[in-house]
Amino acid sequence: MERREICKEVSFCYHNSEKFKRALISFAMFLPLTRESASRFSVIPGILGHSCKKYPDFLKLNKRLEELYGASISSDVFKLGDYQTLLLSATTLDEKFSMEDSPLISNISDLLVEIIFNPDFENGIFKEEAVSREKHQVVEDIKSEFDCKRKYSLLQCEKLVYAGQPSEIGRLGEIEEVEALNAKKLTDSYHEVLKTARIEITMVSSSPFEKIYKKFKEEILKLERSEVDEFKNYVKSGSPKELNEQLEVMELEQCKLVLGFVTGVAEPSEGTIVLQLVTEIFGGIPQSRLFINVREKMNLCYYCSAKYDMSKGTIFVESGVENKNVDKAKSEILRQLEFIKAGEVTEDEIESAKKFLCQIYRTTDDVLSHIADFSLFYAPFKKFITPWEIIEKIKKINKEQIVEAASKVCLDSVYMLCGREQNES
Template structure:
């Protein structure tokens, strides 16, 4: 794979992954802006409204017909959060030119349709079409409300909000219900114009087309893009633990299973630091793999959790533990989770644990090279972090991490916040 990055317009960047591995091509357009409670809901709503119709294809039926002409391609709105950057836009998949029946170009048509969705939406009286705004606004409110139904996600979300109060990272990628419900066609149109002119835009392509051809197709598709000299750029704040006792927050709901979530600060280790690979390995040994201490000891041997795992927020310097427990086993589960971390800190890591974690991580990284959507997600994360390190280089770094380095990374972890979702009293 050949990976190149270039600037097409001011603040508009294209990353191409040139490969003949896939029968489909993958194309994405992402507007990247600082995550903010004031604008998150509007930003999240815009791609959904844009996807409803354009000037030339004013409804879903005509858009579907246009996609059918691209051998049944797909373009979907997408909203993501990378560190303290909100990423909104579209992801498209379509037949690679090499497999077109008559050898006709598909890329140019897909790029043109993507540009049409972004720049020429269906309007009424100089604003977004009101029916589309009303429908997608209702869908967004429903999505925000529904988050509480996934209790595992909800517990981690609440933990993040508690740890990052007053920080952009505490804002949900969809925003909040109150602000979403208050959006009007006029307000949304104003925010849309701001995004077009000031957001950093990341374009991504993975397929067999030559990079110069991809650049030409997307430059033509986005030729009417308004750009200003002002640029909205996000910066991810990394905080250290204040040194006080960990904060404990308990919430009660009508649930059948308790959710225990623990949030650790990584002592300043982030994806930009030299010892980050050691932290990744530490996370894998501790709770991120089926061979981890949390899974094998807390869940399997002691049966204190229905599930127990950990994950890293690489730009924010957080390690988050998620577990499902019986209501009466809060203290035992918490103590055992922390005991397993202490074991990692002391370097009590068997050779099979270390190498099993290493193999799992390396296998997961390399398998990303065979999945276009995961590969795009990886490069978007690298872009948000301002990094150009590829998967192969990350794999090489993981190969050299030692047990002592894993223990040293674990020693920097500090428990910041504990969140417990308990059942209703009585």
């Protein structure tokens, strides 16, 4: 891995790997989540990925991508801590494997640079037609968050836990605000993003990176970058004065139950590694407390698992249960956590969790997207750590540290989405 700083808050990170048949280059922009900016920023990756000056419509741009062996340029918006992350990511077949040895990596990086730095402007602003289409797409994406009830329930519980913090804001902002955007406002936002975002460029390939690095550097240095504000990530801890609880009722067969816990431990703290182990023992590994007890012994559900968001220091437990069993499931989830807090954790459980986590980190280098995701996750926290360093730290953790970390896990919010008939009976 080689990391270079192009200028302040803009880095290029290269991972050389001969393992893959494809190559990946991604361009991530990290911006503080604010209610004012989330909606206007969320439209930008999509509109950029739609066309550029050289290929001024969707059809021409895609024709070019198809010529490059179905190379893809995808756009995404997600939250990482209290950052809104805008991502443009290009993937192509490694040129060694093309039918006629075309320079695919160089071509796709040229295209990515074009898309980011030379948008398809008309009189200096985005075309109305493109703006309108992309706004529609973002609105549809926001609406569709309602459709998968498991995901929807998790989002609702997140809103309860993060109330009053930037993370309360949806990754794509609000429908009304997206609909109110116009071409001028979006163009201003595009310039603002390139000037103020913390930027991380990642390349995973078997090919040399110098030329590609140079291309990005040239474009970045042309920007009149502003000073990037010091970033504040809100991390909640301790039990709330009053538990946040919310119940919604819909036409459903199964109740979706989500419990949100806070720990006060988030990146870049060293403590996140111990809390990962706590979460695995609690509801991560196949032999976790929640799997063994809530599913296997009590047969209350098909899934009951815990996930630790290290960027925010929160743990969410999700389960799908019959309405009549909600209280039973909730009590058992909390009871199992209390056991861990009381030190009732076996060496076998700790060993299994350690092995499981080490396996995940040890194999990060074996999947193209995992390499990029790993690098991207730590970038906004300015924590430069390798999977191997994490493994060494995991191995050294003992039971006392696990029990101590578990004591910081406090229930903050409970969200339940129940079926209508079941609830009324």
